[in-house]
Amino acid sequence: MNDTPPAQGPLGRAPGPGPTNHTATLCTREPMRLDSGGELGPITVAYQTQGVLNAERSNAILVCHALTGDHYMQGPHPVTGKPGWWEIVVGPGRVIDTRRYFVICSNVLGGCLGTTGPREINPATGQPWGLGFPVITIGDMVRAQALLLDHLGIDTLFCAIGGSMGAMQVLQWAVAYPERVRAAVPIAGSWRHSAQNIAFNEVGRQAIMADPDWSGGDYLSEGRVPRRGLAVARMTAHITYLSEPALHRKFGRKLQNPTGVSYGFDADFQVESYLRHQGASFVKRFDANSYLFITRAMDYFDLAAAHDGVLARAFQGTKTRFCVISFSSDWLFPTAESRAVVRALNAAAARVSFVEVTTDKGHDAFLLDEPAFHDTLSGFLNGLAEQAGLPPAPEDPS
Template identity: 65%
Template sequence: MSDDQRFGLSRTVTLPGPLRLDGGALLSPVDIAYETYGTLNADASNAILVCHALTGDQHVASEHPVTKKPGWWTKLIGPGKPIDPARHFVVCANVLGSCMGSSGPATINPATGQPWGMSFPVITIRDMVGAQALLLTHLGVERLQAVVGGSMGGMQALSWAATFPERVASAVVIASTARHSAQNIAFHEVGRQAIMADPNWRDGDYYASGEPPTAGLAVARMAAHITYLSEAGLTAKFGRKLQARESKTFGFDADFQVESYLRHQGLSFTDRFDANSYLYITRALDYFDLAEEHGGVLANAFKGAATRFCLVSFDTDWLYPTSESRAIVHALNAAGAPASFVELKSPFGHDAFLLDAPEMNRVIDGFLRAGEKK
């Protein structure tokens, strides 16, 4: 096995489609940027699809080409880790609507030769899953050993099990939910309005100008980032400590360390993400309601499914609290689907699934290995 096969190979594929979207549009062709790790075995039974969160991408376990930082889930994926390229063929695709090579508002509309901008069709989580299904078929994977994701990635994992149950042996759903709450939608609307209020947004037609709405996107990221943390974590890390000064300035500079931290998070985000993609993906999250897609009853989404489920939540996650995971477990039980669930302790809030979480790794490793024995 060569190093590029084992530790990450980046590709972009253009598939003819058409992909019928939930909003009624037909998307054709469909560009999908993805990375693979490991090798597909002879009977194509060792494939694991890893689904990324809102601002994630396909660079799950390899260096990001823009930031030069390590992959966003190297704590879970790699040699000797629960998802191991020595055992698994790992696929991670940039979601539909995003900005790292998959079809989205920043890509070229073949009908016009110009970026789609806001003429790109509005998408859903189920549309993202449909695009991934096209990719896996292209790669020769008809059935997944597992689909794994946290946050929005967990929503995709749930949607995979509900939409293509015959193609999913196991699903790992971490720090996620089966539907976006009113509070979640409210936070996203603040971010979208910040972007659209930026004069550089120009109704989404800013690509030719070379002046994207970075100020609005930075504010959107700042607001969202607060929801990924816990109050206890913020207090422990920053408290009311001042930023590189002995006293308050009695002005509106970043007097407090937490202010400086959020400003840095916002500005650095604009280097790697597209503002229009942020609008589209947050809207897809807001539209997500798995029960609504199945007659208003969540259990209906999983009836007759042979998929095994593992759900993990964190006690300080207030974005997608443990109660949301329990609601999914109750629906799985009602549908007769095999499910395991654990709430883990962490001071890091929603972001805990991306940080050092040895207990989470042990849970996922045990769950995946149990499935491999069958």
């Protein structure tokens, strides 16, 4: 079991600083080359760090966020005021112990919380980029992260960790910069986006583009927001993050009004009300065009494509240690996809560990209190840290 230290307050000797949020301006001299052939620069990258980088610069962990995530691992979130998305995992005394590691999470390229994306102003026009933003890839996101690490003076990552689209970035890191990644933990991810997932993304994009307030992508300069379209996109996607048993356990066929149905199209069922709430709160914190660009980047992701469809070749000669984790009830990124990654890593004679965590929480299990997952992750990191000679975190004075 993991200790659960107080969330705030002094912890042990030499506690690392809590979360600090920063922005960096990169590519000021020459623009960044994009996979599409285009160029982008200078770019701004917003990021959060927790903990202290050691003198050897050997304890840095990069956390890669998912499609609608951001760099606020620890809150409060600047828009919603809510806790950060991975407070349960990252922090002093937690699974990713910030008394031991220096943890970095950056808002992805194309995002909407401070990093250069379609919501930001295009310096060439003085208007928001909108659809004029270049189409980016997971490879471009990772390139921007590598530039950020250069900027921070970090040559090698102790570990790259991420769930869902974050897992794609982690795998991309391991393939594009094998010598810069000691260990990689792709969680609930895949080496390529499946046809079903492209299909779901397309439904979301079409919902956004069918909203008249989207205005061909120019809603920001027209002072409009495609709330309905973006909310429907979120509602659809949200279903894929859960599982049938989890939905049933939470809502069943329970009604909003226990006296009966309305014989109308209001949200009679609690599950409808829940989804509407998810959609409505999402549009307050996320940009519709960012959603288009980031889902597109996921669709284009295919690590085997550049290697004649043979994934193992992407990992040839890798020295990185992998810990692949999947969740049994995840039908968006099912275990079979993680197993295919493991198979390829085995074929490349990589050092790989793999666990399928048994849970009914679906894809989102990586964001939730899932002790078997947390034990696996902390076990892997502890074993790695011992072998790397990283000093253990100081004990709590209690």
